[in-house]
Amino acid sequence: MESRGPVAPPDELEIAAFSDAFRRLEDQVSRVVLGQGETVRQVLVALIAGGHVLIEGPPGLGKTLLARTLALALGLGFRRIQFTPDLMPSDITGGSVFNQRTQEFEFRAGPIFTELLLSDEINRAPAKTQAALLEAMSDRQVTLDGITRPLPKPFFVMATQNPVESEGTYPLPEAQLDRFLMKLLVTHPIESVEVALLDQYMAGFDAAHLDEVGIVAVVDRATVDSMQRTARRVRVDKQIREYIAKIVGRTRQHPSVDLGASPRASIALLLCAQVVAAAEGRSYVVPDDVKELAAPVLRHRFLLQPDAELEGVAPDTVVANVLADVPVPGAEKP
């Protein structure tokens, strides 16, 4: 494969435009989705990095609201699929339907043909249906009856799962999990946030009519595309790349880990760090950018040893141990 030469890092104007657009998006979504600032930021990072997110949290925490608000603020199309045990792959991708008038099969697109897809409670559908998302998420295309149909660009999947109810669920296979750029954990809001949320409803807020509260598109598709291209050009020093590789590599040597993170995790961490750097107005990545997103990017990408799981070792603990163990480039020598 022919490798391209080094690309020039974005100039100050490009970075300023990126940072400004990112901040406007963050502000716009945070107007409605209260108390989830970190989640909003990480979702945006995943979107710009060209990945998908898996959000784990109990129902009623505003995940749908987040997705809808995000779609509005980005000016993108939005669809939601409620995953159930009887959901079929064709319910997601669509299928060929016989048209009696034309005496031909014609393709009827499923809900996956959208730009922002909310896959609610993804672990309630059987593995076969979950797998229907695989090709779409990784290759951004759907193949049906031998015909490959591209998905719109950008294509962003926000999947949710409930950590509490495990009966009647189908845990996502590792291959599927690895396709999510990040796994985000959402918890209940603190009281002050909940009060603010009630105040918002008392003031007439209706989640069904987001346009009434002034949520408008602050960027367009072209801007999102430009942001994605700008982020990819953010400079990542060789030592930072080595740092990322060491972090991911160390997950494979951790005593509590059975199967460590794949090289796809390294790429994911790199892409996310680039977006974070650009969002903060920098044309270069610093080690802190990598550390900031190590947990959401890595926590779902390794398998714990059975005894570690029994002892209650959390994936985040493993990530924290790894980060505490890998020397930061430019820091104190061991």
Add this chain to the structure above:
Amino acid sequence: MIALLASLALADTPNGPLDDPAFRFCGEAGISAEEARDFCELLKDEPPERCPGMRKTCEGAPKKDDLADLLEQLRGCGDEGRARDFAPPEPPADTKGCDPEKLGCSGSAPNASSPMALLRWVAAALVAGLVLVILRVLVAYWSTRSETPVLRGAEVRSQALQVAHDDIPEGPPDDLLGAARRALDEGRHGDAVTLARGAALRRLAAIERIVLHRARTDREYVRMVSKDPNVQGSLRTVVSAAEIHRWGGRPIDRTLAQGAIQAAEHLLLIGAVALLLAIPGTANAGRYGPYGEAALESLYEQGGYDVSWRLRGLQSLHEDPPDVLVLDLAAVALEPEDQIALRDWVESGGVLVVGGDASAAFPELGTYVDAVLEVDGDTDTDQPAVGVAGVFEDPRCDVTVACPQWPGGPHAAYLRGPDVEVWVAAHVGTEPNAPVVAARIGSGGVIAIADVRLLRNASLVSTANGAFLLEAPYAGVDRGLWTLPTPATIELATRAGKDAETPFGALSEANLLPAVAQLLLFGALFGMWRGVAFAPLKDPPEQGRLSFSEHVRVLGMRYARLGASRRALAAVASLWLPRLGRAGLVAKARRAGMEPDRAEIFADAVEDAAKNPDGPDRPNDLTNLEDLWKAVGQ
């Protein structure tokens, strides 16, 4: 439970664990008044005989520290004025027996006859004397300085420091800053920024504001000093400049490098002052003061525990593991290795009572929220935004454990995780904020107290607080979370148990540092005035000088044999010219029998050789060398 019984007994003791007379703030009014007043609220529901001194302090007795106590005894006031019973300040009309003419009594005028006034006069005279000494030394130094010829041959050229970018440069912070300035002058702006970063980080580490570690990023260091915006701003400036150079791959302009060096200078100045005076960040953490923790020892002893202070690092916990460990994270910084060792120990059955933010080592506890920081509007922390003052007021207590109390309500809490027991909740209902949470980790457990003030001496004036600390480890046993033997061994890893790491630290803990620093300064100035040498003299002693002279002579001869006569003369001239000066050399030459004109020409030749050691050999170099030896022998 033994602890429970002991805690009940605590209620009958007048001062509980503060019975030791060393806890003066409890028994005597006015001692450490500012710190004791922080805890006044806890005395409201306590019996009147508990901590009578602190009670009076809280009622408004005047502030009185040790020095004030001493001065009080020296005062020429009446008997009532010397009485140790401190009443609230009286109106000026009532002088309580003091002679209003005497210095030291309220509303009095100075009177030279009182010892206090004499002390003040002596102090004033000392200050004036010091100023005079400083002036004299400065004037003497600057006015007698003579122009010394620049001797290139004898000059040690400073080598350009090779700056490695893969770590924090090694060296004393002042040296690093000096090297940064030189790099700036030489146009090596990138090196200047890297060196300034090294100086700043090493100085902050020296004063224990940060803990350097190979797995920490610069921005983490910036967040570590978030409680001091002044320091944080300067460090951020240095770090940002270093990042642009190190990770941005862009050249650094002079203005940016200058800004970084200025910020580093600011940090070094702050660090120097902190090192000298060892000013505590918030409150005095004296072992027996209100913010100390010595009372924990007597508390747990009275509670039937086998108590000891932990003086070794946490990484050796597995060697002789205690049953219970009390850890104060405001005093003990946890390295990542410590976190791992601590977790291993807990998982193997240890019970940890930890004050402060332990969420890094035990993420199961939930998110730590410092309400004080949030109210201050500090956004550059890892804390989620709460932004509401008084969020943690009115703890609702578990019925089986005594209800701890914090003056003004707890300042911090955990947004607990789903599997964490809440022993003290901030609010009724499903609110997850909890000032104290407990989690079972492996075979052991962690009891995390978000607001670390619960571990301080003065918080133990509240019977409930003492009872809580005694009962908490066994409450987990009652709930089947972990097991503990009776009696349990307990180790205290707190500020009070920590040895001072430096002589300055020991002096600081004894509150002697300012006095010692002043004495040293005075001694140094006096010594400079009297000509006492504090360092080796510029010239070596007689024997060493002769040896050096021999060495130079041999070197000169070797140069001469090699035909490097110019260098030989230059080497010897470089030795003697700074010592004799031109006039001295001429005088010596004349004393050796040289004519005045010839002596001047000879001095010119010697000076020229010293200035230009690399110049061409001249026919009379060796003659001049011989004459020089003869002359200096006079």
